[in-house]
C-alpha cells in the first residue's frame with residue numbers, strides 16, 4: 001500500500017491532521033491503539049478566557065476562528081452533532097472579583113465573550129452569594145461522539161488500523177518510509193503522552209498533567225450552563241453532570257484514584273447542596289509542554305518524520321490550527337511560528 005502520510009494516534013491532534021489531509025486530497029492511514037485517552041475523557045470545553053484571572057488564552061481568537069468552522073464541516077460531513085454551544089458561568093467569591101470582572105470585560109478582546117453584568121443566582125441548590133459572571137459564545141465538543149464517529153468514518157474507508165504502531169518496525173529511508181507493507185512519503189506522530197515511548201521524539205520537554213473527572217447524577221440541580229469555580233460542573237443531559245478536573249504532575253498512570261475523587265467531591269460539596277450519585281470516574285494525561293505551547297514540526301535528522309503534540313489543556317481549540325500549520329509547513333514549506341516550532345528545543349538532546 002502506498003500513501004502520502006501515516007498518522008500515529010487518533011486523539012484530537014491525529015483527527016485534526018487527518019481532516020486537513022483529507023481536505024487537501026492527500027492519502028493517509030491512521031494507527032490507534034487506545035493506550036492514551038486524554039481526548040476521550042476531556043471536558044471538551046472551548047473558551048478564550050482564563051477564568052482564574054480573567055485574562056486571554058494565548059492566541060485564542062485566532063484558534064477559535066479556525067476551530068469552529070473546522071468542527072462544523074466535520075459535523076456536516078459525518079451528519080453528526082458534537083459541537084454544543086453552552087454558556088460558562090464563573091462563580092464570584094468576592095466583591096473584588098466582581099470588580100475585576102467588570103474591568104476585564106471592558107477590554108476589546110473580551111467584548112464578545114464576557115457579559116458586563118453580574119448574574120444573580122436563583123438556584124437554591126447552588127452556593128453563589130456573589131453571583132456569576134457569564135461568558136457567551138463558548139461551548140463544548142463532545143469528544144467521545146467526535147472520535148467515535150470519525151474513527152468509524154476512517155474505518156469505512158479502510159484508512160484506520162486499530163493497532164499499536166511498533167516503532168522498531170519503522171524503516172526511514174531517504175526517499176520514503178516503510179512500515180510493514182505500507183510505503184509513505186511522510187509520517188506524523190500524534191500520540192499525546194504516548195510519545196514518551198517514541199524513540200524519535202522521546203526527549204521533548206513534556207510536563208504532562210494527569211487529570212481526573214467524575215460523572216454524577218443529580219436530579220434536582222437543573223442547570224443548562226457550565227459552572228466554573230474551583231472545578232467545573234458541566235451538564236450532559238438527563239440530570240447527568242461532568243465534574244472536573246484535577247491536576248497531578250507526579251502520577252503517570254491512567255488509573256482513577258480515591259485521592260482525586262475526594263478532592264473533586266470536597267470542592268463539589270462547597271458549590272452544590274442537592275443530593276447526587278457518582279456514576280463514573282475517569283482519568284487521562286494532558287500532554288502539556290514545559291513552556292505551555294504546542295510542539296509541531298519535523299525531526300531534525302529524519303525530515304520525513306514530524307510531530308503534532310503538546311496540546312496541553314486546550315486540545316479542542318488548538319488542534320485544528322496546529323494541524324493546518326503543520327500541513328502548510330510540510331507541503332508548502334511555510335515556516336512554523338517560533339512559539340510552536342519544535343526547533344525551539346533543538347538544543348535539548350536527542351531530537
Ligand SMILES: Cc1cc2nc3c(=O)[nH]c(=O)nc-3n(C[C@H](O)[C@H](O)[C@H](O)COP(=O)(O)OP(=O)(O)OC[C@H]3O[C@@H](n4cnc5c(N)ncnc54)[C@H](O)[C@@H]3O)c2cc1C
Nearest residue numbers: 009011012013035036039043044045165192194211315316
Ligand atoms: C481530565 C481532562 C480534561 C480536559 N478537558 C479539556 C477541555 O475541557 N477542553 C480542551 O480543549 N482540552 C481538555 N483537555 C485536554 C485535551 O484532552 C488534550 O489537549 C488533547 O486531548 C490532546 O490530544 P492528543 O491527540 O494530542 O493526545 P491524546 O488524546 O492522548 O491522543 C493520542 C492518541 O495516540 C494513541 N497512541 C499513542 N501511542 C500510540 C502508538 N504507539 N500506536 C498507536 N496509537 C498510539 C493513543 O491511544 C491516543 O488515542 C482535558 C484533558 C484531561 C485529561
